[in-house]
Amino acid sequence: MIQLDNICKSFGDEDVLRSLNLHVRKGEMFVLLGVSGCGKTTALSVVAGLVKEDSGDIYVDGTRINGLPTAKRDIGFVFQNNALFPHLNVHENIEFGLKARRIDNRGKVKRALEIVGLDGFDNKNPMKLSGGEQQRVALARTLVTEPSCILMDEPLSNLDAIVRERLRYEMKQIQKEVGITCIFVTHDQTEAMMLGDRIAVMNKGRIEECGTPEKIFYKPEKEFVARFIGMKNFFNGKIVSLDENEGVMDITTENFDLTAVFMPLDEGTHVKACIRPEEIILMRSNQKTSARNEIRGKILSIFPNGVLMRILVDVCGAEFFVDITRLAAHNMELKVGNDVVLTFKACSVHVIP
Ligand SMILES: Nc1ncnc2c1ncn2[C@@H]1O[C@H](COP(=O)(O)OP(=O)(O)OP(=O)(O)O)[C@@H](O)[C@H]1O
Ligand SMILES: [Mg+2]
Numbered sequence: 001m002i003q004l005d006n007i008c009k010s011f012g013d014e015d016v017l018r019s020l021n022l023h024v025r026k027g028e029m030f031v032l033l034g035v036s037g038c039g040k041t042t043a044l045s046v047v048a049g050l051v052k053e054d055s056g057d058i059y060v061d062g063t064r065i066n067g068l069p070t071a072k073r074d075i076g077f078v079f080q081n082n083a084l085f086p087h088l089n090v091h092e093n094i095e096f097g098l099k100a101r102r103i104d105n106r107g108k109v110k111r112a113l114e115i116v117g118l119d120g121f122d123n124k125n126p127m128k129l130s131g132g133e134q135q136r137v138a139l140a141r142t143l144v145t146e147p148s149c150i151l152m153d154e155p156l157s158n159l160d161a162i163v164r165e166r167l168r169y170e171m172k173q174i175q176k177e178v179g180i181t182c183i184f185v186t187h188d189q190t191e192a193m194m195l196g197d198r199i200a201v202m203n204k205g206r207i208e209e210c211g212t213p214e215k216i217f218y219k220p221e222k223e224f225v226a227r228f229i230g231m232k233n234f235f236n237g238k239i240v241s242l243d244e245n246e247g248v249m250d251i252t253t254e255n256f257d258l259t260a261v262f263m264p265l266d267e268g269t270h271v272k273a274c275i276r277p278e279e280i281i282l283m284r285s286n287q288k289t290s291a292r293n294e295i296r297g298k299i300l301s302i303f304p305n306g307v308l309m310r311i312l313v314d315v316c317g318a319e320f321f322v323d324i325t326r327l328a329a330h331n332m333e334l335k336v337g338n339d340v341v342l343t344f345k346a347c348s349v350h351v352i353p
Helices: 040-048 090-100 108-115 131-143 161-178 189-195 213-218 223-228 326-331
Strands: 002-011 014-024 029-033 055-060 075-078 149-153 181-186 198-203 206-211 234-243 248-253 257-261 270-275 281-283 293-305 308-315 318-325 339-344 349-352
Touching: 002 040, 014 029, 014 040, 014 206, 029 040, 029 161, 029 189, 040 075, 040 149, 040 181, 075 131, 090 108, 090 131, 108 131, 108 161, 131 161, 161 189, 181 189, 189 213, 198 213, 198 223, 206 213, 206 223, 223 234, 223 349, 234 257, 248 270, 257 349, 293 318, 308 326, 308 339, 318 326
Parallel strands: 029 181, 029 198, 075 149, 149 181
Antiparallel strands: 002 014, 002 055, 198 206, 234 248, 234 270, 248 257, 270 349, 281 339, 293 308, 293 339, 308 318
């Protein structure tokens, strides 16, 4: 549906898009995820025709649209700060885009308001609506023109956490109901995970990796992506044995050995092994578990990490981060210097060849 091939864009001597490739399918909610400044807004602006690419091709439904003015691209936008017209009521705000395009608005505004759950809001002053309601008016204003695709640039980032979560859910419902193709930009992992049919992780003007949320969050192929989505405890290792029947392989690192799920790799292959802090069970003494990995260490520090406690453990000179609940930390009476046992399953060891 929307395809970007090798798009490059520089501002002065800063290369902002560096051979960006994207392929968004029809009817899909495609999330562009990346840190501030990696070029997300610039990428959307190129799709919309608001910024002219230096090189590369843009296709919509197989037709090359480079150079086509924004108004002729049949693309809608919803941005972070949606300036609604304060002197127009909600109905007039939504109708505005239709009038500009000389489209007959009979029933369309009403339908758009129904879709975003604001029926009956026609005569309200947009400035007297909550942030979430204003954002929904902005979405209605875009949907009403029935574009073939909609670009959303962090549309929820100005809202508080509760409204944001609800609207996120609603946006996904609306997008599926209308069946519209959507590129949604965010730097929020949870948002990407909840919304995306597919997620592309962007870094310094290009895509590092693209795939379903499950793939990106649980089976990232690149270390950059693994780090970005919160994997921790990265260790360089080497495969020392493989057992396909048992479905496991052993990895040795400088400091300790690990057992991971079998992968069709050769003995002697150098890999990166990583383990999420929340997948590790920490105990004061050795207890029998079915987990394949069991290593001993000493607590170096304990500090709060949101609703959890993060425990830094020294394992033969390597540092392990472990997240446990506050209650668990309290019940075990954990203190710096305690000897502890860390256990985790083979399937918790993510291996990047
Ligand atoms: N019009 C412009 N002129 C000069 N530099 C620009 C322009 N637009 C963007 N840039 C630069 O390009 C880089 C990428 O900007 P962009 O807005 O695409 O990032 P982003 O990924 O959307 O970031 P954020 O998450 O903060 O919105 C930044 O370093 C920015 O300063
Ligand atoms: Mg941006």
